[in-house]
Amino acid sequence: MSFQRLRLLAVYTVILAISGDVANAQQPPPAVRIDLDQAIQLALEHNHALKAAETQIQQSQAEEVTASLRPNPVLTWDALFVPFFSPDQLNKSYLNNITEFDAAVAYTFERGHKRQARIQAARDQTAQMRSLVSDNRRTMPFNVAHPSVGVLLHKSTLGPARLALARLEHRLAPGDDPRLLVEVAADAVTPAQLEALRRELAGWVEESREHRTPFGTPTIDGRPRFDMGEEHNAERPALRRVNNPSDISAAYMEVVKTAAMTDRGSPGKAAARARPGERITEASSVTARTTP
Numbered sequence: 001m002s003f004q005r006l007r008l009l010a011v012y013t014v015i016l017a018i019s020g021d022v023a024n025a026q027q028p029p030p031a032v033r034i035d036l037d038q039a040i041q042l043a044l045e046h047n048h049a050l051k052a053a054e055t056q057i058q059q060s061q062a063e064e065v066t067a068s069l070r071p072n073p074v075l076t077w078d079a080l081f082v083p084f085f086s087p088d089q090l091n092k093s094y095l096n097n098i099t100e101f102d103a104a105v106a107y108t109f110e111r112g113h114k115r116q117a118r119i120q121a122a123r124d125q126t127a128q129m130r131s132l133v134s135d136n137r138r139t140m141p142f143n144v145a146h147p148s149v150g151v152l153l154h155k156s157t158l159g160p161a162r163l164a165l166a167r168l169e170h171r172l173a174p175g176d177d178p179r180l181l182v183e184v185a186a187d188a189v190t191p192a193q194l195e196a197l198r199r200e201l202a203g204w205v206e207e208s209r210e211h212r213t214p215f216g217t218p219t220i221d222g223r224p225r226f227d228m229g230e231e232h233n234a235e236r237p238a239l240r241r242v243n244n245p246s247d248i249s250a251a252y253m254e255v256v257k258t259a260a261m262t263d264r265g266s267p268g269k270a271a272a273r274a275r276p277g278e279r280i281t282e283a284s285s286v287t288a289r290t291t292p
Contacts, residue, residue, distance in 0.1 A: 040141045043144045050136050060122065061126055076105075076106070079100065080099065080100040083099075209234045213228070226241070
């Protein structure tokens with residue numbers, strides 16, 4: 001009875017060991033992080049198309065050997081009128097007078113440098129295959145690195161976008177209309193100036209509802225003051241640009257003269273540079289972006 005129990009215990013132990021090995025085998029291997037250089041090296045070592053192309057170089061080299069071979073001489077011999085079926089006629093007189101024996105040696109002489117041209121063509125084929133394989137090896141790092149570079153580019157744009165979003169969320173106060181936004185640098189204008197700019201821009205947006213084409217007093221270079229997008233209509237205005245708003249708005253002119261964003265961040269320098277009786281003209285434009 002104890003022997004049977006020992007046998008059952010041994011069988012159970014083996015079954016548990018086998019099941020544990022199977023479970024471990026089914027678990028996927030842990031992910032290994034590699035850098036770009038290692039990825040390129042692995043691609044060069046394990047690319048089947050590249051390996052197959054490299055074997056064609058050896059085939060082209062074999063064709064060079066075949067092309068350089070000279071033709072072999074041909075030796076022929078034959079006998080006619082031998083009396084195999086009439087042995088009684090097989091004598092010296094019959095062999096000397098009736099039987100014929102022929103022997104010939106043939107050799108092909110190639111003219112016009114055919115062999116040299118054939119060898120050169122085989123060598124050119126080998127050089128072409130080497131160039132093709134070399135080109136494939138040069139393009140392999142680009143093909144491997146291109147997705148990685150794309151990821152880095154997207155990450156580089158994602159960071160500033162998140163920063164701009166955080167600044168925007170911090171700048172908009174509760175109850176502000178998100179469809180109307182004047183982009184300014186931090187501390188570029190005072191809160192009162194910013195509010196005045198927003199009121200002016202909101203008034204221009206409302207005025208644009210009555211127009212279908214660019215309107216307003218032309219600028220000094222002949223452009224319309226207000227420019228709308230193709231999707232502009234009365235219900236959803238799309239005033240996309242106001243050219244030189246400081247010419248028609250006192251609020252914008254005040255910002256041009258005194259704001260910290262003019263003249264490299266020094267308030268009042270633009271006004272200080274003006275001579276008595278001289279008008280300050282700034283080449284500027286404001287873009288209004290409206291969203292549904």
